[in-house]
Amino acid sequence: MSRLESTTDSCLGETLHRATSPSGVEIALLRTPGYATASGHFGLRFGSTDTRFRGIDGAAVEVPDGSAHFLEHKLFEGREEKVFDRFGKLGADFNGGTGFFETTYYFVSAGRFDECLEVLLDFVQHPLITQERVDKEMGIIEQEVRMYEDQPGFRSWMLLHRALYRRHPIRVPPGGFVDSVRATTAEHLQKCFDAFYRPLNFKLALSGDFEPEAVLDKVEALLDTDRPGSGARAPVDEIETIAAPWLEEEFNVEQPRVTIGWRDRAGVGLGAAMLRRQQVSAFVMDLLFGVSSPFHEDLYLRGVIDDSFGAHYTCDASYGYAMASGRTDDPVRFADEVRGAVARFLQRGPRQDDLDRMVRAAWGGAVTSLQGPSALASAALTASLEGYDPFAVFRIFQTITRDEVAERAQELLDPGRMAVAVLRPKS
């Protein structure tokens, strides 16, 4: 095991200790003196969009939509004993999550950290996937998929993805569809596991009132040392233009929901550049559509938007978009008015005092989000998976400029890359 490398953040005073295991697992450790709980977050860059890939032997593999999520469920089955029962006996909180590009698992424990760490690293590295177990889980996952499909917010979000992208796999919900869940076999899940659940892809973040060196020794004993290499995800073959400028779907809603997206230009990859793009874009959206913005106030007072309105930016290595959404009786007017507000904002540009105020508010939000062992470990894992320093955001706040935000706004809010998704009540 390599020696720990430690850095202390000057804003929060938190010290991040990092190491890499001999097999390639990146480990982040954060001490939280005085806290009773300790937390472990373990994850990898393998998510729902990875349905076509090359296995460890180089052979092309294709699995049904939702396979990464199904695999996450199956890992909780354990080998001899269910993970629910193992963590249950330790009284720990635990869960897992599957996103478009990542799968993560975590626990929070008061007083049983060592045992919980052992369970976490064991069940994620050593599953038993059989067809019988896969068949048994289908009904549960089907209910989960139905639960999401029934939510108007989720439906309009996925509709926007289909309007913005022609081929990108984020067009498919992370859990897949009922039919794809039913088509999933143990062989599919095993192929996913064999290709990606490997030390080179794993990242681990631990936080608690512990001695980092001692914890590192324990981790070393629990991590697999074999299984080198990794499968390779298929590159996203996306076309540069949006799929549809206006896309509608009928659904069980009482009032139309409109989601407007501005598709970003090519990604900047993972790492510090992506984090900066996220933060600068977030300021663009807050300056334009935040409650403190004159554009928001104007739209609200004229009854174009109400409290259901919200806006944000999201991205990963291969995609990115800004979105604004809300309920309205008149989707055409809503879209026109939002388009008009964007045009006025781009013409006027961001103001320095508004940006300064936003930066202060973002500072407070970032401080708060890095509070307590589980939040710190979660942030450290996300940063590790996406290739940046968990505290880098404060340096962005210190260096961001009005010109940078203005330039980003012009690039991001291109009317030629805007799509409108409308969920209409069933006729």
Added chain:
Amino acid sequence: MALLESFPRPRTLAPGVDLLCLPERRFKRVLLHLHFDRPLDARRPARSLLCQILDHGTERHSTRQELACAEEDLYGVTVAQNSDRHAGMQRTTLRVSWVGEEFLPEGARVTEPVLELARERFEAPLRAASGAPFPAETLEREREQLLRQIRTFPEHRSAYAREQFLQAMCAGEPYGLPPWGTAEEVVALTGEDLEAARVDLLDHARVTAVAVGPVDPERLAGALADWLGPAGLRGGAAREVVPLPRLVEPGAMRERRETQPVDQAKFHYGWRAPRPVTGPQVETQALMNDVVGGMHGRLFRIVREERSLAYGIYSSSSTFVGMWTVAAGIDANSFDEVLRTVDEQVADVAAGNLTDAEIEVARVGLLHDLDSLGDSASRLARSLDREHLLGLYRSPAERAAQLRKLGAADVAAAAGRLRPDLVHLVAAAETAAIVG
């Protein structure tokens, strides 16, 4: 850890105004919840609409935009209010949070300014130029918004199903009334009704202030006393304690099925339960709840893990109201099987058919919740408030000691005191559970 072995004694700032403050330097943000408690009475819709109106300006900050700018200026403090059912009452809560000053650039002071921002929302809302209590356009716009929220509520599948269940089970009881009112009640509200509700809250509500985080208790108590203390702005207030709701003895078991265009059916099964009074009774109910409907409980194990009938099935106790509820998202065709399973498992537990292992798993989980309580400001705030409402003032360590003494007989007895009242299903029209 000392934090878990003591309970901060409430500090009475004035009759009916209590402050529970837990200064805790590990946290980076202060949470302050100011709860104003009134009965679930005819003023419910006025309080709900008032909460929306108060977002839209004060004498000092005349628009919502100006209020938002002021909050951002103070390093992203948050000030918000809402009104909902709580412990059989209508609770209007002013939620305030701010970053501890030691985490801000040197010399930055936000504590007093944020408290002033919070106070001015309730004490100095924006008035109409005409002399009316609130600007007419704001009132009408927010009324329309509340009516839209009522109209679109069925889109929130789980929350809607729970609300329909509560209204059906507690029909005729204050707890069965929607806190935001009906569309007809909202339409009938006048600016004067909202003003009366505002004054009533400030002058008659029992107030509980709960603060956790890097805060100086004296500075906080001083600021709150200036507002709500005997020599403060609201010094002459005559505050009233809201009595606990009357407990209901159920008659024959009722069943209600509602048609909604949903993909996944929502199952709620309500039981009446005695209201726990002592600490051990409270912990017994919690242990029974986890044994039957906790994350490692019987229902989760049988309904989800063994029979794959639901993604999740959980139970919860409404301690002050005397209710115990099982909720699940299911395939409507599984309704009879899920209902039968709940009945069987409650009866089985009540008969004392419990293993030591299942009690221990539930107990370990609850003990973990208590051990980890001190690491979460929001959970600490909830816990302090609950103990205050219960009048028990137990530290987490005392609660843990009471929990450790409980056994199978206690759990069985608690399950035996449950009485089934109403099972409620929201499902699509074409499903067998609805058709017949």
